[in-house]
Amino acid sequence: MRALVIDDSRAMRRIVGTILTDFGYEVRQAGHGREALDVLESGSAEGWVPDLCCIDWNMPVMDGLQFVFAVRANPAYRQVTLMMVTTESETGQIVKALAAGAHEYLIKPFTPDALRDKLALLGLLPEGAPA
Amino acid sequence: MTTAESTQPITALLDAETVLGIADQVWPSLVGDGEVFVPVPAPPPAETVSAWVDITGPWTGSVVLTCAPATAEALTASVLMTRPPVVVDDEDVEDALGELANVLGGNIKSVLPGESRLGLPKIGSAPSQGRLDDVCRVAGQWRGQFLTITVQGAADAPHAERNEVPL
Numbered sequence: 001m002r003a004l005v006i007d008d009s010r011a012m013r014r015i016v017g018t019i020l021t022d023f024g025y026e027v028r029q030a031g032h033g034r035e036a037l038d039v040l041e042s043g044s045a046e047g048w049v050p051d052l053c054c055i056d057w058n059m060p061v062m063d064g065l066q067f068v069f070a071v072r073a074n075p076a077y078r079q080v081t082l083m084m085v086t087t088e089s090e091t092g093q094i095v096k097a098l099a100a101g102a103h104e105y106l107i108k109p110f111t112p113d114a115l116r117d118k119l120a121l122l123g124l125l126p127e128g129a130p131a
Numbered sequence: 132m133t134t135a136e137s138t139q140p141i142t143a144l145l146d147a148e149t150v151l152g153i154a155d156q157v158w159p160s161l162v163g164d165g166e167v168f169v170p171v172p173a174p175p176p177a178e179t180v181s182a183w184v185d186i187t188g189p190w191t192g193s194v195v196l197t198c199a200p201a202t203a204e205a206l207t208a209s210v211l212m213t214r215p216p217v218v219v220d221d222e223d224v225e226d227a228l229g230e231l232a233n234v235l236g237g238n239i240k241s242v243l244p245g246e247s248r249l250g251l252p253k254i255g256s257a258p259s260q261g262r263l264d265d266v267c268r269v270a271g272q273w274r275g276q277f278l279t280i281t282v283q284g285a286a287d288a289p290h291a292e293r294n295e296v297p298l
Binding site: 014108110 | 156157159160161207210211212223226227229230233234236237238240241246249250251252
């Protein structure tokens with residue numbers, strides 16, 4: 001399975017990327033929504049479309065919510081599962097993200113087990129992922 | 132939201148226990164398994180560095196993480212899960228310390244009343260504080276080194292006078 005981790009923090013990209021790699025994902029990264037759209041576009045050209053995008057909310061250039069709107073507006077990415085991974089934990093923010101087209105929501109800080117549970121719920125936990 | 136609610140100092144909205152509870156969740160998740168922020172004050176170092184995020188809303192101010200530069204480097208190495216020999220550069224420190232402030236700030240924002248916005252992390256000398264009663268500080272240590280988490284009102288934040296509580 002393939003994942004795109006979008007966060008302006010390199011530390012957070014590394015943390016999320018390491019967990020997903022341990023689960024068996026092939027991971028690419030982007031530092032904000034605009035860069036992530038570029039990764040999706042260039043990836044599509046070579047046949048690389050992610051199964052999952054993990055998306056921070058507060059980022060420069062293009063934030064996570066704008067990215068969700070942009071992806072949902074493009075039929076080519078209809079199959080991509082979008083999961084917000086953010087400190088924005090108020091109910092109103094969660095509702096806003098889900099209404100925009102995000103499928104799941106994970107609040108920072110989180111544990112690898114919490115991410116595993118979300119992936120299992122989404123049917124995106126690769127077979128053979130370590131317990 | 133009433134005017135009085137929108138101008139309350141942070142001490143009326145948040146206590147040190149809540150900040151500590153948030154730090155207790157953030158440290159093991161972000162800094163590493165078994166890592167804890169210990170709420171026992173340590174002697175302040177000669178030089179400090181701060182990372183913070185601004186919160187704008189009914190309450191406006193900043194969540195500031197302050198420690199010695201060497202502690203910031205050690206925190207960064209821990210967050211980045213680097214192994215010895217540890218080499219972290221200024222950009223790494225800015226990124227990791229900023230993300231710690233971001234996660235602390237986001238969770239603190241979520242317990243404040245009303246809808247607020249969280250800014251992007253900044254690093255440097257801590258921003259100026261507002262009124263003395265608009266500060267909630269948790270002085271503590273990590274691995275025995277000085278580290279504080281301060282939730283402080285903006286220097287220009289509006290405040291209700293104490294006798295403006297609505298009837």
